[in-house]
Amino acid sequence: MSVDPTVVRHVAELAKLTLERDEQAALAEQLARILEFVAQLDEVDVTDVLPTKHVIEQTNVTRADEPRPCLSQDEALEGAPRADAGHFVVPAVVPAVAPLPIRKIPPD
Numbered sequence: 001m002s003v004d005p006t007v008v009r010h011v012a013e014l015a016k017l018t019l020e021r022d023e024q025a026a027l028a029e030q031l032a033r034i035l036e037f038v039a040q041l042d043e044v045d046v047t048d049v050l051p052t053k054h055v056i057e058q059t060n061v062t063r064a065d066e067p068r069p070c071l072s073q074d075e076a077l078e079g080a081p082r083a084d085a086g087h088f089v090v091p092a093v094v095p096a097v098a099p100l101p102i103r104k105i106p107p108d
Helices: 005-014 021-042 073-078
Strands: none
Touching: 005 021
């Protein structure tokens, strides 16, 4: 299975990678091998295999959810550096940015 250079450039752009021509060729070869392996997995008969979320049995270890005394809203906000209308006021963590435009990659 071969991978088109346009696909390699598209994947590189999505990953925010700048690739030289020789790197693009190497990545195309690696992606082709990965896709061949996935194609092999498609051939496995899984008709009697139940869908699973985890390979081994998972048990959630949590304490019982029981009501306990807690701080009132006023008590919780007492030590806050800033509060407004009953809420904590914190600096923005993620700056507001416009979504990136989607653009097509021209073929070589």
